[in-house]
Amino acid sequence: MASSFPFALVSPERVVFEGDVRAVTLRSGGGDITFMAGHAPFIGLVETCAMRIELEDGSVSMAAVDGGFVRAAMNKVSVVTSSAELATEIEAETVLHMRSEAERALSEGDEELGNRLMRSAKVRMELAEISD
């Protein structure tokens, strides 16, 4: 039986998730990494990805994370990101708007912003199963 540990997902405007979990999987430095109880001290870059949170009761919660950092220390893991949403909070309208903004930025030649927004939009669309 996997033991649990405190985990927090925080964005500048609010704490998106906070509670005891069994495992957290996210994308860092080109590969997926899973944190479980008692992880060695770790600081890493987080890429824009769909994060998998396994709760204490074994159920799974997904969240879209727009890049940031993860820190594991003293059996506590926290992810800080410029913005994040739980899969249940994602709204189709906002995501489609985000995607059109991304397309606009790309057509105006702002590749950096366009690609970033596009990745965020895609992660959310997959999570919330939004299609056109």
Add this chain to the structure above:
Amino acid sequence: MAGGQERTLRRKIKSVQSTKKITKAMELIAASRIQKAISRMANARPYYREISEIVRDLVRAASLPKNPYTEPSGSLGVSVVISVTSDRGLCGIYNSSVLRATERLSESLSAKGSKVEIVGVGKKAQNFFKFQEIKVATQVNGVTETPTYVQAMYILGSVLDRYERGEVSEVYIISHRFVSIGVQNLETTQLLPISKEQLEADASKSSGSFDFEFEPSREAIVVPLFRQFTLARLFALLLEASAAEYAYRQRAMKSASENAEELSRRYRRLLNRARQDSITTEIMEIVGGAEALKGGEGLDDRD
């Protein structure tokens, strides 16, 4: 004539009282907004704490990898000054003090030989700099009512890009800090470069040191981390400025309401005196008229 004075005073009292109703309402609105702004500050605190924690760990682990955030390119170049004002007035000296401080800072920076670029936040900054014919590099409105992180990214994003390329050497922000409902201070904060001594002092204060593994590497993390850290600092300052604006407005409106109360009391006293005067005059006229009539009869009698 006396009736005219009374009418004017009555009109004045009425207008002062309706002004008082408005200022009183604004005072109450500001008071409730302060609470909301304070809760926004509280919501942002965990993020700031976590990111500061990561910065501390990074600083403590070993000597910092070379990066533009703590070791700027050296030569004096462009200084960016972010001036945070409100969009609306009626908040006492809130805006004028920021703008005065901005002018002073840009003068002293220019005197040192750096080129000053102003980033205006809020309509009051926009109007002021337009009037003074000072060129503003970027102007962002609609921030201090409810600052969002996206706005913080918008204000600082391009500045940070240029800073990382070495085209900007310092970034200052002039804003009101919110200490408590009763205390707000105008402060000039140097956002960039980040003081290495300060970071190291902070890092040594907290206890507990771990042997962190860094992914992909310390060198690769330091720039994006300081970038987010700087944005988090700006965002925190914007939230404080927002709370401070409402506190200033509440105080300004409170004293305006009190002043209206005082004025209406004074006018009422004048009105009462004017009314008494006119009554006295009328009585005097009647008495005088009666006396005159009586006097006339006396003369008739003698004849």
